[in-house]
Amino acid sequence: MTTLQARPTHTGLGNALTDHLTMIGRCVRLTRRNTETLIMSIALPLLMMLLFVYVFGGAINTGTQYVNYVVPGIVLLCTGYGAAATAMAVANDMTTGVIDRLRTLPIRGSAVLTGHVVASVARNALSTTIVVTAAVVMGFRPRAAFAEWLLAAGLLLLYVLALSWFAAGLGVIAKSVESASALSFVMLFLPYLSSAFVPPHTMPRFLRGISEHQPITPVIETVRGLLTGTPIGANGWIALLWCTGLLAAASTFAAWLFRRRNAV
Template sequence: MTTVSTHVLPAEAHLGLRAALSDHAVMAGRSLRLTRRNTETLVMAVLLPLLQMALFVYVFGGAISGRAAYVDYVVPGIVLLCAGYGAATTAVSVAADATSGMVDRLRSMPVRSTAVLTGHVVASVVRNAVSTAVVVVAAVLMGFRPDATPAEWLATAAVVLLYVLALSWLAAFLGVLASGVESAGGMSFVMLFLPYLSSAFVPPETLPAALRTIAEHQPITPVIETVRGLLTGTPIGPAAWQAVAWCTGLLVLCVTAAGWAHHRRGRS
């Protein structure tokens, strides 16, 4: 009896990897072009954090702890808040593709349909890189004076990148689950709300007992404390490994969940 080998040859595996990378690169380019055309979304992702930073620094800064000291305290929180705004738009973009028939058209083509999720995540990372750079420059103009070394700046960029990736994949998962664009916008609200219940704007010990418990035990606080410590030299303690653990765990969970939800939606 003749047996048929089912082993994948190295050359075939290499071609499969090249095709997968090509699909993801094409979808990433598409999402970046959509971002470039949708300038209102990019402007709002930058403008809202800038307005909030100006509000907290110039309106509340003097009353809280002095403007010069408070700007150094609040900027790390504003950077992560900016990342939340940028990532939240990913849910809307994914939902728009899912409800407009774009994903269904991809399923009829020799293209990995999950590449559309990767494309939106890559666009989210690029948007956040631009908006974060603008926020940091504006913060310096407002009096922010970080004393980080080049190595600490690189470590800060790595932590923020990991945080943005985790939030972007969470947003992609919510976008797949959403029944429409409006629903996706509402579901991503939690990403915009959590930083307010953290150490972003005031130390947790100044909050009421219930809110203090939430602020001290939610995932965004260690990320903020790590970024703040790297940029301004405040003690980091266990916040660094907690931040990496939270972001890595969320990233793995959301990549898996987004892929599962995407395939499940395609079968329904």
């Protein structure tokens, strides 16, 4: 008679770190191999920026150069596309049996999601750099000091982390890669209903309410304020609260879902 033995797990901080680094390496390699998704997640926001700056920008009055107004929104749109790619990558792992194979190895389950999230952050760092560089070529002129650049980068990092964990959770829930893509739609659509492209006061009352009280608007307003010197007001603290709250909730929820779906 054979007895089922619990799979061995790595214990200790060193082993945990090794597991996480291995999974991060795996996800970064997956990103490098899946160049089409990477290119699309950068090309689409770039296309939107070109369209809004050159086609619509001349007809939109924001009280400043339109390119300076729109860049923070495009950066956040970019993170949405990156997060959608994360949701699909996690769903792919969940549905193609990769997780079952990983469970037979002595690695921590949490490392799988962490790998996807860190790879997502790396992807977003690359896409943000490309978008900002393209914006500078198009006439974006930030007035930020070094400290303000650091604050903007820190807030964006926090936002990307929160969104990536949220996307990872969606990927765990999804029954297929297609449904993960459909579930991600909200992340791609929210920037349009924010202050990303036009000031909220130009929207009808019911939309203005959504725009002013959703998480993306304070993040955009804070980044815009830090980079171009527009007034931030209370947006900085609201953005920080939204990001930390979403990060705490999403990471806890994603980890719990992952454990639940992979319970023996």
